[in-house]
Amino acid sequence: MTQTGIRLAVSTVIFSLRRHGGDTRPTVVLPLVRRTRDPHEGRWALPGGWLGAEENLEVAASRTLRETTDLSPSYLEQLYAFGDADRSPSRVVSIVYWALVREDISRTASPHNVAWFDATALPRLAFDHNQIVEYALWRLRNKVGYSRIAHGLLDDEFSLAELREVYEAILDRRLDPANFRRQVENSGTLIPTEAFRTGSHRPARLYRYNHDVELADRGPLPHRVFLKEPS
């Protein structure tokens, strides 16, 4: 009944946003860690680590994420368990999470073995991590359509244009500002504040997320009714 040789790792695909030029549109970026030992020494890999003997999975994801990248996520959800026998020289089953980090937090200095990459232009990563990131990106794009996870990439207060930019960065297409406004207004997830984002043109009202509204699917516990997902 003893099980030998199978080790359990927990890794996380962390998404954030980054504006590369001066005031260009944001793009989806993620932090990777350069491996300092075999296998795949020198390659970039997802942040992660071994599951502690008495540690819950989600706690392990938070811990390894913090230890390797020094980040704390605003959203964390299990993605998938990857366990093919040949995905690593030794037998490793990885429980992979995915997370969102606000742009300002992801801008703090990273450990020097950590670097941020554009999510759509990754080098060849260690193990099966390219596939894992692809799946996480698919889930992110999928989920932004029927939940309010986009808020996990923004500050407490934000303008509708800023929220729309998050959607546009994730979905990689432009959205009609007028229709976008109505959609989110009708969703009841936003509370208007009295503050405005002042800048080069007409000030934009700032909104705050309505925390009374139920959060979407953080795993097996919540109960939603009947939603649609694109295929």
Added chain:
Amino acid sequence: MTQTGIRLAVSTVIFSLRRHGGDTRPTVVLPLVRRTRDPHEGRWALPGGWLGAEENLEVAASRTLRETTDLSPSYLEQLYAFGDADRSPSRVVSIVYWALVREDISRTASPHNVAWFDATALPRLAFDHNQIVEYALWRLRNKVGYSRIAHGLLDDEFSLAELREVYEAILDRRLDPANFRRQVENSGTLIPTEAFRTGSHRPARLYRYNHDVELADRGPLPHRVFLKEPS
């Protein structure tokens, strides 16, 4: 670097349909296995077993499912990894799959420590298996709305009424036959045959699933969802 005391199990929530009375509507049922040893001796539990040292996760799910219930699924998908430290007296992380089994196959004699239960009226199960079944049911209900998994509970050829009954059993509400017909016809997933289901009233045309159409969300890897024969 060694990891001690954490064992990896693979379990599966298996759904099928059962007509209880003479020609009543089908309900969703699932097979459970009575535990013959501690912990939770005597309680009903999900079929499963330990992950083999060189065994892929999906293969382990198929194998343990076959070994404990003698069933072969028409659909198999990873559900979630449950790993809370206190979910079992010893540390066990369970990779849970969920599966569909056609009604005729589920009617074959089960091993005598296996029994079928109505999915909505379960006794208190071993470990956290009640929660797991709840989540699998939620996923099934969710997924039936945007994919064609319902076909996994039917024979090769079926009438629209039979397909609708599957939806109604899963969603636990009646659907308008006229609108249901149009929806599935427009989805392009059905191929009409020249056969008819003859019975007490006007014969109903039989349809076949269009295997050219891609199914939604089958997990991260480019693998097929509908399994052919027992693996």
Added chain:
DNA sequence: GCAAAAGTGTTTAGATTACACCCATGG
């Protein structure tokens, strides 16, 4: 013929889309 399910047609309400247009600000 009658009952009941198979199958078609139509109407309505709501959501999505496209886009015209006004508003408010910095410069």
Added chain:
DNA sequence: CCATGGGTGTAATCTAAACACTTTTGC
């Protein structure tokens, strides 16, 4: 005043839902 993004209005289109109606069988 002008350029630009903020914000509103509206018509066309698409979809889901409700339900009346016709068709075809067993009895």
